[in-house]
Amino acid sequence: MKRLLSILAAIVFALQLVPYGRKHSNPPVLREPNWDSPATAATFDAACADCHSNQTRWPWYSFVAPASWLIQKDVDEGRAKFNVSEMGRAKNDADEAAEIVLSGEMPLKPYLPLHPEARLTPEQRRQFAAGLAATFGREGGHGGAGQGSETEQEAEEAEGH
Numbered sequence: 096m097k098r099l100l101s102i103l104a105a106i107v108f109a110l111q112l113v114p115y116g117r118k119h120s121n122p123p124v125l126r127e128p129n130w131d132s133p134a135t136a137a138t139f140d141a142a143c144a145d146c147h148s149n150q151t152r153w154p155w156y157s158f159v160a161p162a163s164w165l166i167q168k169d170v171d172e173g174r175a176k177f178n179v180s181e182m183g184r185a186k187n188d189a190d191e192a193a194e195i196v197l198s199g200e201m202p203l204k205p206y207l208p209l210h211p212e213a214r215l216t217p218e219q220r221r222q223f224a225a226g227l228a229a230t231f232g233r234e235g236g237h238g239g240a241g242q243g244s245e246t247e248q249e250a251e252e253a254e255g256h
């Protein structure tokens with residue numbers, strides 16, 4: 096038994112030597128959305144921002160392999176698809192956010208046990224999705240702010256926002 100434990104400890108120790116996921120970074124926040132309401136922004140912060148912004152909160156276990164590898168992968172892939180800290184960049188699937196929340200696909204299930212604040216009731220889901228649609232627009236819908244438009248963003252910049 097003792098022998099088994101020391102073998103396990105040696106394995107866990109060895110995993111820590113793999114460089115991937117050992118250091119985490121939060122790149123600069125370039126441009127944030129015009130949230131339709133503080134409630135939408137707050138829910139996003141609680142349920143989505145760790146994987147879809149450059150303001151990830153990295154908990155202690157995110158530095159311990161093998162959890163660190165899985166978390167690094169989720170954040171890298173999440174940011175690559177949709178990042179609220181980089182609005183206006185060419186590839187940003189913000190317009191899919193409302194639908195994906197309604198479908199229940201996001202937030203990712205493995206995230207929930209350690210983040211109870213990210214759990215949404217059906218009613219919260221509906222309200223949040225409406226807020227996301229109003230903020231980011233919806234494919235083929237009339238979602239409001241329409242953050243994709245370059246001219247709108249230039250106009251905003253000219254106004255000094």
Ligand code: HEC
Nearest residue numbers: 142143146169172173176177188191192195201202203206
């Ligand atoms: C634990 C990390 C994590 C959390 C939390 C999370 N996501 Fe994601 N999200 C991902 C990953 C990884 C992908 C890319 C893989 C995929 O599409 O399944 C993704 C993809 C997406 C996409 C792009 C889908 C596409 O196919 O282009 C949208 C939009 C999205 N998430 C919205 C959200 C919203 C809204 C929330 C909060 C309710 C959220 N996510 C919470 C990790 C996360």
